[in-house]
Amino acid sequence: MIISPSICKAFENAPGFNADAFCNIHASDEQISSIRINPAKLNDLSDLSFSVESPVPWCNNGWYLNERPFYTFDPLLHAGAYYVQEASSMFLEQALKQTLDCSVPLKVLDLCAAPGGKSTHIQSVLSPGSVLVSNEVIRSRAAILEENITKWGGANVIVTNNDPRDFSRFNALFHAIVVDAPCSGSGMFRKDASAAENWSADLVALCSQRQQRILADIWPSLKEDGILVYATCSYSVEEDEMIADFIIEELNAESIPLSIESDWNIVSSNSPKHNATGYRFYPYNLKGEGFYLGVFKKTSGGDTFRKKPAAPKWETLAKSSYPILERWLSVKDMRFISINDSILALTQPMEETLLQLQSLYIKRAGITMGKMVGKELIPDHSLALSTLANPSISSIELDRDLALQFLRKEEIRVGDVPKGWTITRYKNHPMGWIKVLTNRINNYYPKEWRILKPA
Ligand code: SAM
Numbered sequence: 001m002i003i004s005p006s007i008c009k010a011f012e013n014a015p016g017f018n019a020d021a022f023c024n025i026h027a028s029d030e031q032i033s034s035i036r037i038n039p040a041k042l043n044d045l046s047d048l049s050f051s052v053e054s055p056v057p058w059c060n061n062g063w064y065l066n067e068r069p070f071y072t073f074d075p076l077l078h079a080g081a082y083y084v085q086e087a088s089s090m091f092l093e094q095a096l097k098q099t100l101d102c103s104v105p106l107k108v109l110d111l112c113a114a115p116g117g118k119s120t121h122i123q124s125v126l127s128p129g130s131v132l133v134s135n136e137v138i139r140s141r142a143a144i145l146e147e148n149i150t151k152w153g154g155a156n157v158i159v160t161n162n163d164p165r166d167f168s169r170f171n172a173l174f175h176a177i178v179v180d181a182p183c184s185g186s187g188m189f190r191k192d193a194s195a196a197e198n199w200s201a202d203l204v205a206l207c208s209q210r211q212q213r214i215l216a217d218i219w220p221s222l223k224e225d226g227i228l229v230y231a232t233c234s235y236s237v238e239e240d241e242m243i244a245d246f247i248i249e250e251l252n253a254e255s256i257p258l259s260i261e262s263d264w265n266i267v268s269s270n271s272p273k274h275n276a277t278g279y280r281f282y283p284y285n286l287k288g289e290g291f292y293l294g295v296f297k298k299t300s301g302g303d304t305f306r307k308k309p310a311a312p313k314w315e316t317l318a319k320s321s322y323p324i325l326e327r328w329l330s331v332k333d334m335r336f337i338s339i340n341d342s343i344l345a346l347t348q349p350m351e352e353t354l355l356q357l358q359s360l361y362i363k364r365a366g367i368t369m370g371k372m373v374g375k376e377l378i379p380d381h382s383l384a385l386s387t388l389a390n391p392s393i394s395s396i397e398l399d400r401d402l403a404l405q406f407l408r409k410e411e412i413r414v415g416d417v418p419k420g421w422t423i424t425r426y427k428n429h430p431m432g433w434i435k436v437l438t439n440r441i442n443n444y445y446p447k448e449w450r451i452l453k454p455a
Contacts, residue, residue, distance in 0.1 A: 062093075157364075255274070
């Protein structure tokens with residue numbers, strides 16, 4: 001890709017920017033592939049159908065690959081065993097681990113979350129007693145987010161589909177907020193040529209305004225001493241260091257520096273007015289795309305969130321139905337609620353947070369168990385993919401061809417499976433439900449998630 005001189009000129013005041021190196025790396029068309037393993041699902045890298053090359057230095061479960069596999073045809077991707085993610089973005093892990101005690105229960109908001117790269121990462125870093133609210137404003141993108149969160153299998157995520165301003169009423173609710181802001185996308189030129197075609201100085205100005213609005217909207221919902229992680233995939237100072245100055249000046253925050261290893265080759269930057277520290281990733285310095293991240297602490301303001309005694313909009317299930325539901329799970333301390341006929345399994349902090357957030361548009365929360373028909377549970381896909389599903393649920397191992405047939409929602413034929421609900425597995429990783437009847441097998445893979453691409 002040839003980068004136009006006018007684009008290069010626009011970044012020339014960016015800390016650490018080197019125009020020649022930038023043009024050369026884009027001209028070389030080199031592509032970097034990286035994935036992040038789901039530590040709750042995959043503990044043996046030899047299960048992968050491709051080999052990993054080397055670890056991403058700033059992320060425990062991040063790996064570079066020396067090839068770009070056809071991920072769509074890898075059943076393990078659909079089983080949530082890993083996420084395909086650009087390596088620079090995985091630096092979020094340092095921001096979280098260095099500024100929060102991730103071993104205690106926390107409430108974290110990932111505000112601009114689709115398709116779910118940061119949210120699945122945050123979920124892996126937080127303790128199971130924490131709650132992650134993963135929000136996306138655009139409805140179609142919220143559906144993709146919900147799919148990726150479901151596949152990841154964590155029981156402590158609430159997916160919402162709201163505008164940032166809807167969060168302003170939740171005073172001091174979150175210990176941390178991640179704003180991976182919509183931006184002009186210059187950091188992704190190498191991966192997405194359309195980002196370069198659509199780039200303009202006007203777009204940068206528009207994004208900068210929007211970023212300020214988003215930050216001001218969510219600021220009240222951060223607790224005092226709470227942490228804001230702000231990130232973009234833009235090189236423009238107007239969207240990075242100048243936003244850091246806005247956060248310090250208008251929101252009264254403090255910049256929090258992180259410790260980084262010198263051989264990571266990340267450029268540490270200072271904002272022009274308030275010297276706020278930020279971290280810049282340039283593709284000619286390291287194996288990753290363009291990225292900026294800054295961490296801030298809220299120094300003052302914010303009453304503690306007062307829970308209004310609003311009645312829940314759901315029904316709490318009678319204790320008598322607990323044994324039927326608990327059979328499907330590997331834990332016994334979940335609460336079960338029923339919303340629109342669907343039964344959800346929630347930890348106690350999840351139920352409390354859901355009550356606080358119930359005025360939002362909730363796409364999913366906890367584990368969707370399924371629907372009760374009489375005394376029988378019709379299990380939901382979310383239950384099969386949950387890391388808390390009972391490992392003794394009837395299941396069947398499929399080879400790759402059968403696994404792909406299942407993921408295409410085609411009819412599958414397998415012998416010798418007991419009748420009833422059965423989880424399909426590939427290399428022991430759950431993929432979804434089939435129901436074995438006397439003379440056929442029904443495939444319950446969600447229609448909207450099935451593989452459509454021809455092999
Ligand atoms: N965090 C995501 C991940 O790691 O997979 C990527 C987020 S992407 C950089 C920015 C997101 O912000 C997009 O999903 C976009 O739909 C959303 N967005 C767009 N306009 C927005 C707005 N006005 N307020 C909040 N989010 C917005």
